[in-house]
Structure formats: C-alpha cells, structure tokens
Amino acid sequence: MEHVLAAVGVRKRFGALVVLDGVDLSVGGGDAVGIVGPNGAGKTTLLNVLAGSLSPDEGRVELLGEDVTESGAARRCRLGVGRAHQVPRPFGNMTVFENVLVGAASGGGGGRRKAYERAIEAVELCALEALANRRAESLGLLDRKRLELARAVATGPRVLLLDEIGGGLTDAEAAELVATVAELRSRGIAIVWIEHIVHVLVRAVDRLVCMDQGRVIADGEPAEVMRDAKVIDAYLGTAAA
Amino acid sequence: MSRPLLTVERLEARHGLLQAVRDVSLEIDDGETLALVGANGAGKTTLLRTIAGAHQPSGGRVVFDGEDVTWAPAYRRARMGIALVPEGRKLFPDLTVEENLRVATAARRPGRWDVDEVLEVFPLLQPLRRRHAASISGGEQQATAIGRALMANPRILLLDEVSLGLAPVVVEGLYRSLAGLSEAGVTIVLVEQDLSRAMAVASRVVCMLEGRLVLEGAAGELTREQVTEAYFGLAAGGAR
Amino acid sequence: MSWIDAVVHGVLLGGQYALLATGLSLMFGVMRIINLAHGSIALVGAYMTFLVVEHVGISPYVALVVVIPGALVVGYILQRTVLERSLRAGDLVPLLTTFGLLIVIANLLQYFFSPDVRGLSSGGIGTANLQITSTLTVAWFDVLVLGIAVALLGGLDLLLHHTQLGRELRATAADPDTAELVGVNARAVYAQATAIAVGTAALAGVFYAMRSNFDPTSGPTELIYAFEAVVIGGIGSLWGTLVGGIVLGVAQTVGAQINVQYFALAGHVVFLSVLIFRAVRAAGGVRVLRRAMS
Numbered sequence: 124m125e126h127v128l129a130a131v132g133v134r135k136r137f138g139a140l141v142v143l144d145g146v147d148l149s150v151g152g153g154d155a156v157g158i159v160g161p162n163g164a165g166k167t168t169l170l171n172v173l174a175g176s177l178s179p180d181e182g183r184v185e186l187l188g189e190d191v192t193e194s195g196a197a198r199r200c201r202l203g204v205g206r207a208h209q210v211p212r213p214f215g216n217m218t219v220f221e222n223v224l225v226g227a228a229s230g231g232g233g234g235r236r237k238a239y240e241r242a243i244e245a246v247e248l249c250a251l252e253a254l255a256n257r258r259a260e261s262l263g264l265l266d267r268k269r270l271e272l273a274r275a276v277a278t279g280p281r282v283l284l285l286d287e288i289g290g291g292l293t294d295a296e297a298a299e300l301v302a303t304v305a306e307l308r309s310r311g312i313a314i315v316w317i318e319h320i321v322h323v324l325v326r327a328v329d330r331l332v333c334m335d336q337g338r339v340i341a342d343g344e345p346a347e348v349m350r351d352a353k354v355i356d357a358y359l360g361t362a363a364a
Numbered sequence: 365m366s367r368p369l370l371t372v373e374r375l376e377a378r379h380g381l382l383q384a385v386r387d388v389s390l391e392i393d394d395g396e397t398l399a400l401v402g403a404n405g406a407g408k409t410t411l412l413r414t415i416a417g418a419h420q421p422s423g424g425r426v427v428f429d430g431e432d433v434t435w436a437p438a439y440r441r442a443r444m445g446i447a448l449v450p451e452g453r454k455l456f457p458d459l460t461v462e463e464n465l466r467v468a469t470a471a472r473r474p475g476r477w478d479v480d481e482v483l484e485v486f487p488l489l490q491p492l493r494r495r496h497a498a499s500i501s502g503g504e505q506q507a508t509a510i511g512r513a514l515m516a517n518p519r520i521l522l523l524d525e526v527s528l529g530l531a532p533v534v535v536e537g538l539y540r541s542l543a544g545l546s547e548a549g550v551t552i553v554l555v556e557q558d559l560s561r562a563m564a565v566a567s568r569v570v571c572m573l574e575g576r577l578v579l580e581g582a583a584g585e586l587t588r589e590q591v592t593e594a595y596f597g598l599a600a601g602g603a604r
Numbered sequence: 605m606s607w608i609d610a611v612v613h614g615v616l617l618g619g620q621y622a623l624l625a626t627g628l629s630l631m632f633g634v635m636r637i638i639n640l641a642h643g644s645i646a647l648v649g650a651y652m653t654f655l656v657v658e659h660v661g662i663s664p665y666v667a668l669v670v671v672i673p674g675a676l677v678v679g680y681i682l683q684r685t686v687l688e689r690s691l692r693a694g695d696l697v698p699l700l701t702t703f704g705l706l707i708v709i710a711n712l713l714q715y716f717f718s719p720d721v722r723g724l725s726s727g728g729i730g731t732a733n734l735q736i737t738s739t740l741t742v743a744w745f746d747v748l749v750l751g752i753a754v755a756l757l758g759g760l761d762l763l764l765h766h767t768q769l770g771r772e773l774r775a776t777a778a779d780p781d782t783a784e785l786v787g788v789n790a791r792a793v794y795a796q797a798t799a800i801a802v803g804t805a806a807l808a809g810v811f812y813a814m815r816s817n818f819d820p821t822s823g824p825t826e827l828i829y830a831f832e833a834v835v836i837g838g839i840g841s842l843w844g845t846l847v848g849g850i851v852l853g854v855a856q857t858v859g860a861q862i863n864v865q866y867f868a869l870a871g872h873v874v875f876l877s878v879l880i881f882r883a884v885r886a887a888g889g890v891r892v893l894r895r896a897m898s
Binding site (some may be wrong): 439443459 | 766771772785
C-alpha cells in the first residue's frame with residue numbers, strides 16, 4: 124500500500140471562488156505531514172474534503188487504496204479517518220473517560236468490550252489517566268486538546284487530521300502537545316496537521332506542505348520549505364522590487 | 365496634537381479558553397497609518413474588535429481621544445468616531461449598497477462623508493447603488509464595507525484584512541483609495557497579510573505573534589528578514 | 605356555499621390572520637423571538653378597549669386612538685425590561701419567557717375581568733353586507749379588516765424600506781453586532797420593533813373582539829393560526845405573512861366546504877406540508893439528506 128490517505132486532483136469552488144485548484148496530496152503510513160499557508164489558501168477546505176464533510180467538484184479521495192469520495196464523514200471515520208478540531212468542544216458534563224468512550228463506541232466498531240478497551244488505550248496514549256474521571260468542562264486548554272485527540276484516537280484511526288490544534292498554548296504546553304502527537308505517530312497513526320503556528324508545527328512533523336490560493340506550492344523538509352522564497356512571498360506578499 | 369488619538373494599555377482579551385491578546389500596549393497618533401501584521405490566529409482581529417467594542421477585554425484599557433472607552437458599547441464608540449471594517453466585510457445582505465452606506469448615519473457624526481463623497485472615492489459603486497449587497501462581487505463588497513465605515517465620519521478607521529479573497533488588480537484599486545484616505549489625514553489601522561502592500565501604505569508597522577507584540581518600527585526601517593522572523597517566530601535555521 | 609364563495613371567504617379570513625400575524629412576523633424577523641404571548645397581548649388590547657368603551661362611552665373605533673399608543677409604550681417597556689434580558693440568556697429562553705407571559709396574562713385577565721364572555725360592538729359596519737354576485741355576499745367588516753391588514757403591511761413596508769429606522773431595523777435583524785459597529789443602538793431598535801409588534805397585536809385584538817366574543821382564554825387559539833400564517837408565508841417576509849394568512853384562510857374554508865369538521869385540519873395539513881417542503885429544501889434537498897445519512 125503506497126499511501127494511507129490521498130487527495131488526487133481535487134478541485135472545489137464556492138460560487139465563483141476557486142478554493143482548491145487541483146490539489147494532489149499523498150500521506151503514507153507513519154507519515155507526519157504539516158500543512159501551512161496564508162489565510163484563504165484552502166487548507167481547511169482540503170481538510171474538510173479529506174474528512175468527508177465536503178465533497179469535491181472534481182478529483183477523488185482515497186483511503187487505504189479505496190475510493191471514498193462519495194462517502195460521508197461518519198462512514199470515513201469508521202473506515203479510519205480521525206479528526207481533531209480547532210476548538211475543543213467536549214461534552215462538558217461527562218467525564219473525560221465518558222467523552223472518549225463516545226468516540227470509541229460510535230467510531231470504532233466492534234462490541235462494547237472492544238470500545239472500552241480502545242477508550243482506555245486512547246486515554247493512556249494521550250496522558251489523561253489522572254484526569255479520566257474529571258468532568259470535561261473543568262479541564263484547562265491543553266488537557267482539552269488532549270481530550271480532543273483522545274476522542275479521535277478512540278475511533279481507531281489509521282490517519283488523524285489535526286485542525287489547527289496548536290493555538291493558545293505556552294511554550295511548555297506546546298511541547299507537551301507535540302510529545303502527545305509523537306506518541307500517536309509511534310503507534311502507527313499517520314498525521315496530517317494544518318497549522319498557523321508554524322514554530323510549533325515544525326517540531327512535530329517531518330514533512331511540510333505549503334498551500335497558496337488553492338494549490339500546493341511547496342512540499343518537503345520543514346526547514347527548507349520555510350526558507351523557500353515562494354512560501355515567504357505567499358505569506359508576506361512579493362518582496363517589493 | 366500632543367496626545368495620541370488612541371492608546372491601548374496592557375490589553376488582554378480571551379477567545380473562549382484561548383488568550384488571544386496578551387499584554388498589548390500601543391499608541392496611535394492622529395493622522396497616522398499603522399500596519400498590524402502577523403500570522404493567522406496571532407490576535408490581530410481580536411485586538412481590532414476589542415478596540416472597536418465588538419469584543420470584551422479581560423484586562424487593560426482602551427483610551428480614545430482622552431476618554432476611557434474600555435467598557436463602552438460598540439455603538440457608542442462608533443458615535444465617538446471609531447469605525448471598524450470587519451473581517452469578511454459583513455455587509456447587510458438584504459440591504460442595497462446605498463442602504464448599507466446610509467445605515468451608518470446611525471453614528472450621528474457630522475463630517476465630509478456622505479453617499480456622494482463615498483462614491484467619488486469608489487466610483488465602481490456608482491452603478492451598483494440599488495443592487496443588493498449579497499449580489500455584488502467581493503471587491504465591490506469590500507469597497508462598500510469601507511464606504512460604510514467612512515459614512516460614520518470616523519476619526520479612526522480600523523481595517524481588518526481588506527484584501528482577503530480578492531483578485532490582485534482589485535486589491536490594487538482598494539489600496540490606491542486607502543493611500544488617498546491616508547493622505548487626506550484619516551487615521552488608519554490596517555491589518556494585512558500582504559506585508560509589501562501594508563508597508564507601502566503605512567508609516568509604522570507592528571507585528572503580532574500569539575497575542576503579543578513582537579516587533580514595532582517605522583515602515584521604511586524594518587527589513588524583510590526582521591519581519592519574517594517575527595511573523596513565524598522562527599529564528600534563522602527553523603528553531604525557536 | 606359554492607367553492608368560489610369558500611375561496612372568497614377564505615381570503616377575507618386570511619386578512620384577519622395576517623393582521624394578527626404581522627406583529628409575530630416582525631418580532632421573529634427582527635429579533636428571532638417567537639412571542640408565544642402574542643395572542644394574549646392581542647387579547648389585552650381587546651380588554652383595554654372594552655374598559656375604555658365601558659367607562660368613556662365611545663365606540664371601539666375611537667377608543668383605538670388611546671389604546672394603540674398605550675400598546676406602543678407597553679411594547680417598548682416589555683422589550684427593555686423582560687425580553688432583552690431573555691435574549692441575552694440564551695436562544696430558547698425568550699420562548700419560555702413569553703410562555704410565562706401568556707400564562708400570567710391569562711390569569712390576570714381572569715382575575716380582573718372574570719371568565720365571562722364579552723364582546724365589542726362593531727358599529728354600523730358590523731352588520732352591513734356587500735353583495736358581489738347574486739349568490740355571493742360578504743360582510744363589509746371583513747373587507748375592512750382585510751383592508752386594514754393590507755394598509756398596515758404597506759405602512760410597515762414603507763417604514764422598513766424608506767426610513768432610517770427601517771434601515772436600522774433591517775440591519776440589526778441581519779447582523780446586530782455589525783449594526784452596532786456602525787452606530788446602531790441595537791437594544792433601542794429592538795424595543796421599537798417590539799413596540800410596533802405589540803401595537804399591531806392590540807389592533808388585531810380589537811378587531812377580533814368586534815367580530816367574535818372573547819374571554820380570558822381566547823388568546824392561544826388565535827396564536828396558532830397566526831403562527832401558521834407566518835410559517836406558510838415565509839419567515840422574515842412581511843408581505844409573505846399576508847400571503848400565508850390568505851393561503852391558510854382559503855385552506856380552512858375550502859376544507860370546511862368538503863366537510864365542516866375539516867376546517868382546522870385542512871389548515872394544519874397545508875401548514876405541515878409547507879414546513880416539510882421548506883425544511884428539506886433548506887437542508888439541501890433530498891439527495892443531500894441521503895448522503896448525510898450514509
């Protein structure tokens with residue numbers, strides 16, 4: 124299997140606005156890919172197309188070799204696409220464990236016992252054991268983000284889509300988040316991480332993709348991509364002559 | 365004018381659980397054009413909205429023309445002369461272009477700006493007066509949004525990412541108009557992702573990163589390298 | 605009665621519904637408040653007119669001169685005190701608040717006016733008839749009510765599209781936060797909208813009382829028809845409320861023509877059909893619904 128998740132020739136427009144203009148992205152098992160780009164580049168739209176909450180006008184999405192373009196988000200989740208959202212919105216009056224269990228039970232398939240085991244594993248992977256029985260609404264920001272990850276992990280994903288989860292953290296907290304993501308990766312879950320806070324992202328991924336105006340303009344080693352003149356121009360505008 | 369028109373003192377603002385603005389202090393003089401740059405999520409929009417009264421701060425002060433407006437409701441600030449052109453334009457979709465402009469007279473401020481003046485600055489809107497705001501193009505909407513803010517006869521104009529989603533040639537036109545306004549003495553604070561454009565129009569630049577001001581200087585004096593570093597928080601070599 | 609008779613009477617009935625529904629539509633269109641007490645407020649208008657008529661001895665039509673301005677003031681105060689706070693408290697709180705208001709009003713009316721059934725005199729017009737064809741006769745009063753509904757809607761349309769208040773109302777309805785940014789005091793605007801809504805409710809209540817007898821429990825039934833009229837006509841559209849009222853009225857009278865017991869049911873069926881049709885279309889059509897469930 125060459126890739127776990129791939130977007131092939133994806134195009135998407137909203138009315139007259141072309142948001143994705145022929146995007147090819149291939150994520151292999153065990154990869155950790157970061158996606159950056161200025162506002163309006165199409166990153167979130169791409170994520171939505173990969174996750175299945177948006178369908179492309181052209182092109183297809185492949186998961187483990189299978190064409191899943193026509194499948195909705197719920198089905199893709201069951202097939203192995205997990206997603207962590209930018210603003211964690213846990214079920215406040217349920218405990219951390221119960222929140223994770225929701226993900227395990229509905230997304231993972233299998234019986235109740237299996238769901239429980241998956242939930243326990245997800246809680247451990249994301250370093251939430253000490254908080255497992257606390258109500259979700261009492262959690263601080265970093266732990267909420269971990270909970271969001273655990274919920275996604277509990278669905279048993281092969282690839283995890285992370286939607287700008289790096290915001291609002293101190294340096295130390297960001298380091299802990301990066302460590303959690305690394306742990307998930309070491310368990311064989313591929314990571315696709317959209318992020319604006321570039322300096323956090325480059326510590327977590329070994330491949331960086333930069334998008335601008337609906338296209339991929341750079342794809343490679345993080346430090347190199349961030350030095351690429353095209354990338355800097357995309358963010359800051361072309362250097363004045 | 366010795367005292368600054370707008371002073372922001374140690375401002376703090378949250379966005380849910382996130383601290384979007386951290387300990388920001390800033391002074392803006394009458395007639396200045398200030399560019400506020402930074403990556404997405406850096407807190408620029410929250411800062412502008414807090415100044416305009418659309419967002420409540422969690423600490424610090426906003427002082428406008430000598431008066432503490434930190435807790436004043438947004439409509440009062442508009443009537444005092446603070447006008448915000450919000451991110452995404454936020455025109456009233458069922459109102460026509462002209463109605464969108466005229467609504468802003470709710471700010472009850474006398475001044476040179478009326479519908480005719482606005483149409484002189486943005487002649488592309490002339491044939492569109494009776495069109496519904498939802499039916500015109502992005503560039504036309506942006507012009508309308510700026511015009512609407514001008515109709516309030518503001519003393520300070522806050523512009524949040526006016527070039528977003530617009531074709532370069534349209535952005536050119538908008539910035540020409542902005543330069544004209546700047547020359548006419550309108551005080552402007554401009555949030556912009558395209559640094560070159562911002563620096564071409566502004567006299568001063570500040571850069572935000574994760575809620576803090578990390579760089580400040582005259583537009584002509586800052587190098588592209590300095591700004592790039594501040595923008596991404598990456599020192600040369602990719603480490604932080 | 606022939607079918608044409610039924611339709612004509614249905615249209616006139618629609619005028620009554622539209623008159624009551626206007627205020628409901630306005631409050632929902634501007635503030636997203638579903639005022640469950642709207643019918644009760646209309647009833648209070650009827651009772652106040654009753655009081656004025658009893659004590660001053662003038663006709664109900666003249667009493668309107670006192671009652672309507674009073675209703676405008678009451679509406680303004682209602683918004684600034686009770687409803688404004690409810691809006692801040694959450695999306696569903698206004699629903700609870702207005703429901704509470706409905707109950708309070710019904711009980712207060714019962715207490716002060718006893719459960720006795722009352723009526724208002726509709727004067728000379730009340731008994732006059734208009735002969736349209738050899739077989740079709742309508743009451744002048746009904747025509748008057750339809751005329752008032754049209755005039756009211758026309759007036760509101762003028763207000764909304766040709767005055768600064770109207771612009772501010774529509775802007776605040778679309779986006780209250782952005783409206784504030786351009787200097788609109790959203791709370792004052794909302795209060796003015798509620799004032800108008802309560803004023804029109806009182807007007808509708810008085811004409812209702814002139815047409816039929818009323819007692820403290822009459823509010824909620826009429827509210828249901830007004831609500832259906834608003835939904836059928838399309839939420840947010842004032843003239844749609846007139847259309848909705850007429851469609852409802854015609855559905856009811858035609859239904860009654862088939863079988864007298866089908867009067868209300870026919871209206872409900874049409875209401876439900878329109879609701880489902882619109883809901884599916886808003887979700888993106890049947891195709892999108894199927895995909896979302898896969």
